[in-house]
Amino acid sequence: MTAYDQNNIFAKILRGELPAHRVYEDDNALAFLDIMPRAPGHTLIIPKNPARNLLDVAPADLAHVAQVxxxxxxxxxxxxxxxxxxxxxxxxxxxxxxxxxxxxHVIPRHDGIAMKPPASVMAKPEELTEAAEKLRAALKDA
Structure with a gap:
């Protein structure tokens, strides 16, 4: 398997080199909106520790990502x-x-509404800002 690339886009988001609509963050994980959402509220959850994928992630990091x-x-x-x-x-x-x-990927769904194709439509910044605010508010109430 190929080694972890410290310059992948999510590593850059973690380091603050690229912007993201962050909705949740703790010491071990970050959740932010997908800029090409398949449905409103499409969120990505990542571990903060380097992990290429399920095949090399530390079990504790995987468990925490699942909880988040x-x-x-x-x-x-x-x-x-x-x-x-x-x-x-x-x-x-x-x-x-x-x-x-x-x-x-965590994607809210509605009956009878298909998801957009992957990586097909970039969301407008104001749509992402509104979705992030909704999620953050719901997380405070949780």
Whole structure:
């Protein structure tokens, strides 16, 4: 397996070199909005420690990302009056992974509304700001 690349886009977000609409952060994980959301509120959860994907992540970091993902999913249900949640996680190119830092997609869903295709439409900054505010508010109430 290829080594972890310290210059991947998520590593740059963690270091503050690139902006992100952050919705949750603690000592071990960061949750931020996908800039090309498949549905409103599409959030990515990543460990702060370097991990290429599920195949090399430390078990404690994986467990923490799962816990944060559940918390984000609950907030997404509330913030977006969602009917359900889609959770996705991809590993290596053949598995659909594009950014090689472990990340979990948490996507609020509504009955009868299909998700947008992956990486198809960049959201407007004001849409992301509004979605981030909704999620942060729902997380405070959780």
């Amino acid at each position: 993902s559940q918390r984000i999913a609950r907030a997404g249900m509330k913030a977006f009056a969602a009917d359900g949640i889609t959770v996705q996680q991809f590993n290596e190119s053949a598995g659909g992974q594009v950014v090689f830092h472990l990340h979990v």
